[in-house]
Amino acid sequence: MNVQAYLTPRTAEEALEQLGRYGGEARLIAGGTDLMIWLKRKKYTPRVLIDITGIDQFRRLEFTGESLVIGAALTHAEVALDGGIRSLVPVLAEACASVGSPQIRNIATVVGNVVSAQPAADAAVALVALGAGTEILSRDGRRTLPVEELYAGVGRSIIDSTREIVSRIVVKAPGPGSGSAFMRIAPRQALALPVINVAVVISTAGGLITGARIAIGPVADRPFRPEGAEKFLAGVPVGDPGAFAEAAGMAGRESSPRDSLLRGSADYRRHLVKVLVRRALEEAAGRVDACKEGMPQ
Amino acid sequence: MKTGQVLNFTLNGEQVEVLVDPAETLVNVIRKKLLLTGTKRGCEEGECGACTVLLDGKPVNSCLVPAMKAHGKAVVTIEGISASGELHPIQQAFIEAGAVQCGFCTPGVVLSAKSLLDRVTLPSEEEIKTELSGHLCRCTGYVQFVDAVRLAARKLGRFHDRSGGDGGAGRSVV
Numbered sequence: 385m386n387v388q389a390y391l392t393p394r395t396a397e398e399a400l401e402q403l404g405r406y407g408g409e410a411r412l413i414a415g416g417t418d419l420m421i422w423l424k425r426k427k428y429t430p431r432v433l434i435d436i437t438g439i440d441q442f443r444r445l446e447f448t449g450e451s452l453v454i455g456a457a458l459t460h461a462e463v464a465l466d467g468g469i470r471s472l473v474p475v476l477a478e479a480c481a482s483v484g485s486p487q488i489r490n491i492a493t494v495v496g497n498v499v500s501a502q503p504a505a506d507a508a509v510a511l512v513a514l515g516a517g518t519e520i521l522s523r524d525g526r527r528t529l530p531v532e533e534l535y536a537g538v539g540r541s542i543i544d545s546t547r548e549i550v551s552r553i554v555v556k557a558p559g560p561g562s563g564s565a566f567m568r569i570a571p572r573q574a575l576a577l578p579v580i581n582v583a584v585v586i587s588t589a590g591g592l593i594t595g596a597r598i599a600i601g602p603v604a605d606r607p608f609r610p611e612g613a614e615k616f617l618a619g620v621p622v623g624d625p626g627a628f629a630e631a632a633g634m635a636g637r638e639s640s641p642r643d644s645l646l647r648g649s650a651d652y653r654r655h656l657v658k659v660l661v662r663r664a665l666e667e668a669a670g671r672v673d674a675c676k677e678g679m680p681q
Numbered sequence: 682m683k684t685g686q687v688l689n690f691t692l693n694g695e696q697v698e699v700l701v702d703p704a705e706t707l708v709n710v711i712r713k714k715l716l717l718t719g720t721k722r723g724c725e726e727g728e729c730g731a732c733t734v735l736l737d738g739k740p741v742n743s744c745l746v747p748a749m750k751a752h753g754k755a756v757v758t759i760e761g762i763s764a765s766g767e768l769h770p771i772q773q774a775f776i777e778a779g780a781v782q783c784g785f786c787t788p789g790v791v792l793s794a795k796s797l798l799d800r801v802t803l804p805s806e807e808e809i810k811t812e813l814s815g816h817l818c819r820c821t822g823y824v825q826f827v828d829a830v831r832l833a834a835r836k837l838g839r840f841h842d843r844s845g846g847d848g849g850a851g852r853s854v855v
Contacts, residue, residue: 387704390686390749417745421726423704433704435750461739485815486793488727490739491746574814575728 387423391434396521396551399436403547404523406432412545414456415492417484418500430546437493442551447472452555460489460497460507472557474671475564475583479510482568485575495550498531501541503608504578504601510566512607513583513599516555522548532599535606561588565667567660578602579647580656584664586617588672593620596631596665600657602647603639610638613661623669632662690751692717693761701748708732708743711758719759719788723817730816733789734758740793740815759788762795771795774833782820790816794830803834 391410393399403410410432413419422428436442442457447468454463463469464480483489483497483506497507498518511531518534520527520543531553536542543550558564568581578601587595596617599607613635620627641653648656685700692715701710711720711734723731725744732743735757736750763769768776771794781787790813797804797812804812809830818826 386702390703390747392749392752413747416747416750417727417742420704420706420745420747424725433747433749435747437750484727485730485742486812487730487733487740487742487815488745491736491741491750574811575817 387430387433389432391432392438393434393436394439396436396439396441396549399434399439399549400521400523402432402434403549406546408546410434410546412436412549414496415459417488417492418496436549444552445469447557450557450559452557454494454553454555456493456495456549456551458494460484460492460494461486463494463507464489473514473555473564475513475566475585475668476507476510476555478566479506479581479583482506482566482578482581495553498534498553499541499543499545499550501535501537501539501606502602503535503538503604503606504581505607506566506568506578506581506601509581509599509601509607510583511553511555512609513564513585513597514555514558515585515597516553518553519551520548521551528554532607532609538605558585558587561672562586563588563668563671565664565671567664567667569656569660577647580641580653580660582657582660582664584661584668586622586665586668586672588622591622593617593622598635598661598664600635600639600661603641603653603657608639610635610661612638617665622672623666625666628662628665628669631665632658635661686749688748688752690753691755693757703747703749705748706744707734707736707741707746707748707751707756710748711743711756717758717760721785721788723785728817729786730789730793731786733792733816735792735796738796738799740789740796742815757792757795759791762791769795770836771798771829771833774836775829778825778829778832780822780825780829782818782822786816786818786820790818790826794826794833797830798834798837802838804830806831 411430413433413435437457442455444455460480460483464477470477494507497505516531564585566583568578570576570578581601583599585597596614601607613631617631636654636658639657641650643650686703688701689698721731723729727742727745733740734743737754809827
């Protein structure tokens with residue numbers, strides 16, 4: 385059945401009311417860069433599309449206290465170009481700048497990158513490394529869940545876009561003494577899915593790493609965190625090349641990439657995990673120093 | 682029976698009202714309903730950039746954008762960048778730099794170039810490559826694209842500059 389109406393609610397309440405009215409036959413659309421292809425392939429056959437990008441409160445990008453809030457309508461280009469995000473959360477700016485092409489980034493939303501639930505979605509990989517949370521609205525109320533708990537499998541989110549809305553992403557901005565970086569290897573520099581991508585966020589105090597989060601894609605059915613490598617890094621001196629290589633080796637052993645005609649052999653991709661994790665740790669550590677020496681006056 | 686929905690938008694500076702299928706893509710509405718065929722249908726899944734148009738000044742793949750997303754907004758296609766049959770300086774630059782071969786990707790590339798040059802007066806090679814990274818040219822005329830955008834920047838500098846200098850670098854955007 386063809387889509388019979390394209391609705392453009394002005395508030396979240398109106399969008400929820402519309403979802404309720406069509407009882408599962410309406411589906412949310414944000415940027416639509418994935419959804420339009422899925423509609424063509426009949427993965428979904430909604431009667432109604434509800435476009436949430438005109439909802440004012442979803443257009444907000446703000447730093448509130450220690451948190452960065454990214455509304456559901458914000459595009460990868462908007463996040464990648466934001467000065468505050470570029471200086472405070474470079475891992476997210478770099479990941480958003482890696483998605484698709486300028487034309488895709490101008491319309492595809494960061495929340496959509498999460499809800500599409502692809503294991504190597506660049507922005508989502510960065511958000512998992514950042515430990516970002518989401519706010520989810522439905523007719524039953526509001527709940528919050530970490531980005532990494534929204535995955536149900538490859539391309540499958542626990543979010544039901546015929547019933548609920550991820551209204552925003554909340555990132556606890558890494559404070560002073562932290563550093564982050566995003567790296568990817570792909571067949572070409574643009575419009576290419578990553579063979580491997582890696583996001584790293586480290587916190588430090590007194591020259592020692594106090595906490596590290598690493599997210600890697602696509603080596604599992606969702607962005608993968610090598611917990612052994614993360615634990616190993618706690619207490620390690622910032623910028624200790626031996627320790628970084630050791631942690632990268634652990635991350636490689638913890639990952640289980642598959643042989644892929646498209647992406648390369650499992651052995652090669654495991655090797656890339658080691659290389660990218662080490663480089664990302666070094667880059668993130670370098671940024672800690674940059675922070676210590678002072679932000680722009 | 683098909684259901685139609687009224688789409689109102691500005692197309693190349695003119696107000697347009699058209700009845701569309703609610704999930705129809707912008708490229709199909711532009712080509713089939715409004716008969717502007719300068720916008721090309723290539724891969725139809727956002728990989729090639731041939732269908733690029735400017736939506737409120739920003740390049741998007743019109744094959745992935747539901748036409749209803751343009752409601753109340755402004756769309757510019759290749760037909761809209763020049764008036765009364767004269768070539769836009771960017772188009773002229775593409776010809777002079779030999780940046781047009783089979784021509785299928787050209788309308789989209791010219792629009793991405795326009796979007797860049799509207800923001801950045803004298804873009805660096807890196808900025809040009811990044812801005813054009815969403816376009817595939819199977820004739821592989823990529824080097825000429827960069828030459829053409831640089832030439833266009835100089836032409837536009839002479840065109841717009843009323844202060845006598847050559848403009849200087851504009852605000853740098855990734």
